[in-house]
Amino acid sequence: MDFRLGNMTLIPLAFLMSVMLKNCIGQGYEPSCPVTETPDQTTEICFCIPESGEIFKWDIDCNFRGYGPNMPNFLQTDDVIGKLDFRYNSINHIQSYAFRNIPGLRELNLAEQHPVGNVSTLTVAPGAFHGLINLESLTLIRNRIENTTQVINPSTVDGLKNLKELYFFDNEIKKIGALAFAGLVNLEVLNLNYNYIASIHVNAFVGLNRLKKLFLTRNKLTRVDPGVFSSVTTLRQLFLNENQITEVAPKAFNGLRNLTDLRLNKNKLQSLDNMVIVGLDKREVFLHIGRNPLHCDCELKWLRSLEITPSGSCGTPKELRGESVVSFPTEDCGRVTAESSCIDDCPSNSGNKNDAFICALFSLAIAIAVPL
Known part of the structure; x- marks a missing residue:
């Protein structure tokens, strides 16, 4: 039986599932959910969703199941597991090679673990993710991860050479150390929003040769030093908004020729040196500097040389408050601008x-x- 809506045919989900299972059985293989254990007798077993394709695989939903304190080793199967959703459990510790039995995993979500007892942090052993050679997305949001509370180091995410997306926000991280992500050579998205990051080593992002988006929104940064981002030449979007930045050093973004979106809004900038844009493509970059207490004088006239009008308004002097940073009066500034200096x-x-x-x-x- 089918149901028609215009030119579309809607087939009941149960029928689709039966077709997938029939195909597998017809090939001499009858799939069964690889998760057979629960933390206790009262907990519901994980929910398994079969997916058909060139390779049969499972998506497994284990959120809100009460697993803990260690990451369980129940996933021992020859089947391919495409996605493992392990949110909202009570994991205290992820041991080395915790996922070695599921090398085909492509997406892993370990967000918001709530450890039991007096333990308030999640520890991640060196090599915890070793063996996940096909993993493309890792989510570790809202976990106070012990060995990253002070500084992110390479051992935290070592071995994930095919990872494309890493979500690490809201983990109380304070520093990013040298070569912190050096092994993530295929990473394209790195989200470090909502942490306490106040210090970034000049070589922190070395090795991220394909990074396109870097999120550092709402941290504790007070200045942007030259060289910190120079190694990520593929970067297209850089989010530094909602920090406490008072100074951006000249040539801080030198080398980022592919950058099109630079967000410095909602900081504490009163001025912005014209050498900040050295190394950027002035025809392509959109500079967000709104919600800063900018002092509009001749020193900011260079902003008018950008092809894409930057966002932002004057904070001072009082008579210019609210005026656009590219339209306040400059009759007394002469003709020396960013393009003629x-x-x-x-x-x-x-x-x-x-x-x-x-x-x-x-x-x-x-x-x-x-x-x-």
Whole structure:
């Protein structure tokens, strides 16, 4: 029996399931749910969802089942498990090689573990995820992970060379150490929002050769230093909004030629040096600087040289409060802007002091020659 809606045919889910199982049985294999154990007699067994395709696999839902304190080793099967949802359990510890029996796993969700007793953190042993050679997405949100409470180090996510998405937000992380994610060579999305990160090592992101999105929203950063992001040249979106940033160093984003979305809104910036955009593509990047106490004067006139109008408004002086950062009056600023002050042309990195000195004199001559 089928049900028609316009040109679409809706087939009952039960019929689809029976067809999938029939196909498997017809090939001499009768699938059964690989999860047969529960934490206790009162807990409902995990829910198994079969998926057919070129390879038969299971999606397993084990959330709210009361597992703990260790990650169970009940998943011993020759079947391919595509997704394991293990949210809202009571895991205190994830031991080394905890998932070695399910190497085909592609998506693992360990969010919001709520350990029992006096234990308030989740410990992740070195090599905990070893063997997950096909894992593409790992979610560890809202866990106070013990060996990342102070600093993220390489052992936390070691061995996940095919991982594409890592969700690590809301874990009370304070620092990101050197080479913290060096083994994640295929990572494209890294979410570190809602932590306490105040320090990032200059080599923290080395090795992330395919990273496209980096989320650092709502942390404790107070400044952006040069070199921190220079190794992630594939980056397209960088979220630094809702921190406590008061200063962005010149050339802080140098090398990020593919960046199109830079978010610095909701910080404590009063000024922004024109050298900040060195290394960025001024024709492509959208600079978000709204909700900052920006002081609008001639030092911000360079923002008008960007092809995409940046968002943001003046915080001071009082008479300009609320004015757009690209439309406040600049009649008294002369004509020296980001495009006429040798930002891209001065040979400051050439090592030739004479050339740099001549260029500086040339810029000064222009400034003097322009009628006020």
